[in-house]
Amino acid sequence: MRDVPIVLDKDLKRIAYLENAFNVKVTEQINGDYAFSMNLPRNDPKWQYIQYGNYVEIKGQYFMINYFDEERDEENKLIGTIEGKHIYFELLGEYWEEDREEFNFIPATTPQVVLNMLISGTRFTIERVDEFSVSDIRLERGDIHHNILKVIEVWCGELKRDNFNISLLHNIGQDNGIQFRYKKNIKTIKKITDGRDVVTRLYVYGKDGLTFESITGQKYIDSQYIGNYSRPKIGEVKFDDIDDPQKLLDEAQKYLAKVEVPKVSYDVNVVELSKLTGYEYEKFNLGDIITIIDEELGIDVKAEILEYTYYPFEPQRSSVVLGNFIPKLTDYFVSFQKTQNIVETAFNSETKKLSTKWLEGIIDTHNNELQAGLGTVVANDQGLLILDNKDNPTKAIALVGGMLAIANQKDANGNWIWRTFGTGDGFTADVINTGQLNTSLVRVISEENNLYIDSTGLYVTDENNNIRVRLGQYIQGKYGLEIKDATGQRTILDQDGILQTWQDSIVDNLDSSHPMQLKFYLPPETLSVRKCRLNISLESFRAYEKGAAAFGGWGVTSGPSSKSTSGAYSDILNPSWVDATSYNNDPSIGGTTGNGTITNTSGSHDHSYTFHGHNHLVKINGASVYTEYGQVNATITVTSDGDHTHTIPAHMHLIPDHTHNIEHTHQISIGSHSHDILYGIYTATKPTNVSVKLDGTVIVSDINTDQTDIDIPVNSNGWHTIEISSTTLGRINASLFIQAFMSV
Template sequence: MNPLPLGAGSVNEKQPKTQQNHAQHSGVVFLCLFLGRRKTVILLYPETETAFENNGLGALSDTVSMKVTQELNGVYDLEMQYPISGIHYSEILNRRLLFVKPDPYHDPQPFSITQITKPLSGIVTIYARHIAYKLTGIVVSPFKASSCQSALIGLKENSSTENPFDFWTDKSTSAAFEVSVPSAVWSLLGGSEGSILDVYRGEYEFDRFSVKLWNKRGRDNGVTIRYGKNLTDLQQDENISNVVTGIYPYWKGSDGTLVELPEKIVNAPGTYNFQQIAPKDFTTDFKEQPTEEQLRERAQAYVKNNDIGIPAVSISVSFQPLEQTEEYKDLALLERVNLGDTVTVEYPNLGVSATARCVKTVYDVLKDRYESIELGQLKSNIAGTIANQQQQIQDFPNSTVFQQAVDNANGWITNGQKGEMVAIQKNGKWVEIASLDTGDIATAQSVWRWNNGGFGHSNTGYNGDFINALLADGSINAAVITTGILNANVIRAGIIKSLKNPNVYFNLDTGELASNKLVSSDTNIIAIIGRDTISESNRDGFALYDGSTKLLRIGHYAASGAGIMTDRDFDIEFGRLRNFRISDGGLTVFQYTHVGGYLSIYRPTSSSSVSVLYAGDTDTTIDGPNTNNTKIVIKSNNIDFYVGGKKVAYIDSNGFH
């Protein structure tokens, strides 16, 4: 079935039918800013503009920087910096529109300005969101639909105010959709239970005033990259280290009979320098006791069908730092990737490969190229983008801890059949179901109760205490919770501790953070706490790096001392523009504006300290090694020599006296 473009209840034949066909820009000749590899134009329009067929309020040719961030089913934002001396600074206002390219391969898109910061060093930062976010202010009246196409038509037809957006889909899914109360279009698009994205699935594309719901965005253009020496990522390294390299299959009968393999383990087909095995129960896969060969075949099929041994891809590639390096040649193909495209990632060291989607791009508008892209798997929704996430992500990570928790649950539930289920009446009505270890409320100790107030377990009898409980008010009581993925707005905790390394933790009560590395989220700055692992130095302390370039280290300098070490010029700046620089040229003092200021150098003595050098506004004094006031005083017109506090000679314009 061909995809149907959807408008105000009718088919709009002018709507493009593929992701590659985009609206052609009008023939207006724009004032262009020649930057980077191609022409770049940034236009400012009034907030009411819909056609974008002229120069609007003008071209922002003096823009300092501009970046557009897109995430698959996620954010679509813009951030720019503009000088207050710019030609159109006074015309840049909230709600006005910026018309710019969102990536190297698509036509310009309108972004609505949402925030303008106060000037800093003559520059303001401007934040904007794609025009589609205006759907947050368009409310739809209640209606029902039976398919994805009719649901999108309903958003247009039932809008309570003017709706300039068209809706389109290539999906033919039939399922019931209902808007029961007046709701914003944006919230109905996706992210929450009962939304269009929840009911019909798919991936959104926002193209000017068109909302397109694709079954799947992007293409597979055969782009392949190799993970290893020239491409590494902290999250990806963690995924590799957590990958399960094999399973221990077994079957257990109700009589306790255990079937396992003589070789015990069915390994994944890769080559690994570590081993991480997970037990796998295949009891429910067979109606009768399987043979060893049947169990082996089932386990081998499970390893193949579930990508056991293949890491989940999560790679962020920043192009700018790599541009002048040898490894850039291996990654240049990624610059041809669009949002949603499929990329193959090879792991030579493991002998396996995996596919991933381009789920995020950051585009440098002025350079007309990606600043970075992110490869991974599509999330059901990104919090705060379309609505608060209410759907649990289905794919749990390959975690030994999580698998152990699952095995523990299997043991409890499959063996927890010794008690009795009891239905409890009150005033002639069934009000509760209980599971009792003895079958008698009066004598039972291990008790599960399920009623309108919640679901809970007690080890001390029918009336509690209920240490483990799921309550009707939304609260959960539990001694231990193990989960694959936890989504939350607020996490209240005492100590957050690593499962693998107990020495890494964050004590929220005391504010103590134990870590050996801090990494900036938006720059190349890295801070090493403890042993300097970047330069492989044996000295401990605090080291600051810009990428792999050392800035400074504070800590042990010798066996009995400490210091500040750097290979660069070292500046000290503090109040009133008093600045010091220590470099190969010595100690420099500059930009000293405090009236009556001075520079003093002292040396310690057994009881205090004495002056060695004093430089002020009227004179410079060099003191002798003793404390008997022997010194040389340099003034603007003469040099005086003192011994024991007595002036013994001087030099002026007439000579030595």
């Protein structure tokens, strides 16, 4: 199993290992809180499993996911925080329904019996209960957890929680001789002494106001330390289920022993040496008794670990709180009950107004102090001066000329420094110490009247009386800070997020085949888009140069080509003497010969004549031979007898219509050269019939003029594309304005 936090589903099945979790912290108190917290990058794919109803397993213990938030830190990183309670606190949601006295008051019982009764029907088990004395207990209708606290209060045990197993022990820890020593394993140490709740005189009451006055002659008992203080420190406790005076006295003495001395605790940051090889014996747990030693502070005491905060994967960050008392959640309820009693006494439950009897009680107290001689009054012609002490006064009240002045210190010359004044116009003071101030009865305003507080919250207004800032419940179900714009109408910040704006622009050429695109992104934190407007200007196509450089080389052209002649060609030439034998192989020479005679003196010989497709009338040795056009490559041979003469009469060659086909190439050499680039701004046509698409869907079309406010109906996060096209070559200047409400 990987040693990292693990997310479990509602059925406690493992669904994700959180390898990237950090600051993993677990805090457990004796009979108190048991909780975890950690951070996880918001972009971690495992974040999807951080949901209400799921659980986190840390070192084998199950914790509920009760709370998580997301924020951007100072380094612009998105960080998630997850917090939750131990699965034991599911008992806050389990209900004890009984409100009948015969079920809720259980006499002479043990914690084993009561705990088994309480967890019956839940998925929890009572694993172990130490042996405790028999005692009475009164349960109350409500959640199971708070009734378990009543069990702890009656029998004074310590609760051990191990997932669904619950134990009640005298002590959940041990004394294994472990020491926390400065310069050994203590990094920091802080000693805390708290005497605010010390009681040295305890008034005690039982059922129906029962006291033990019949035994002691008094309704109270005094502490052995009452002489340590100038006056008794008075407290009160009630045991509504005790109806025996002696038993009431016994319980009173037990209670007094817990509250008659100051509470001392030690807040210690320690290094857990047990995580190191060879130091396993240094391991400690909640409830263990530890010896704390710091020679320089003079500390050498034994104390119990009351609270243990540990980082399972960073043991160097652990800390513990040790003390001589065990803080219980019941202490907080007792404190709350005392406050509630004071409030109920001070205010009339029907009129909701301050009870004058309660005020009279305070007045009586001050009257008693005056009658006891606590203070002195000096009177003269100017007025009255009331001092808290005649010999060494530290407080003074002056009544002079219709004014009340109050001071509690003097300057270097011994003159009173008056800080609070009261006149018929009201009170002025630099400090007012008060308890609860009910703003439903008052309205607190600033001098400039632009800030006030009433029962609904704190407000800041502008010179036009528009509410610009509001802190409180600004609308039904919405709490926190709300900030408005200058009109006082538009929200720019509230519990849901903050209003942000940004703009993207693009300028480019386009035509029917090459649209321009503007891409924009809405992050996951976008809650809503208030405005998404597109502005476009239709401009002429633009280029910035013309002409280009070139270099030398070879160029080749190729045929075929043809030339046609039309009509027959004929011509009569002057005759010439030609030896017929010289034409034996090429009688197709254009032109004619005739009226010539060739005398051959070579004796008898042959004459051959080959015809190539044209008409000749030829006489050979006096014989007339006529060749026709169709006789191609025909040969006539005549043998002569001795010397003779050839006579070629005038004749004509006819050339029919024909075509010459010419196959050829031309090779051209071009030397190295260059063309200068002409720089400038060269424009052409403007866009026409412009259309705008969002993610492939047409928003508007047939635009032929500039547009300043095209609404882009985007309603989802992520990447989006605006495509602008034109039927003609042109240029578009586009700007996109976005105003969105973002989570914070």
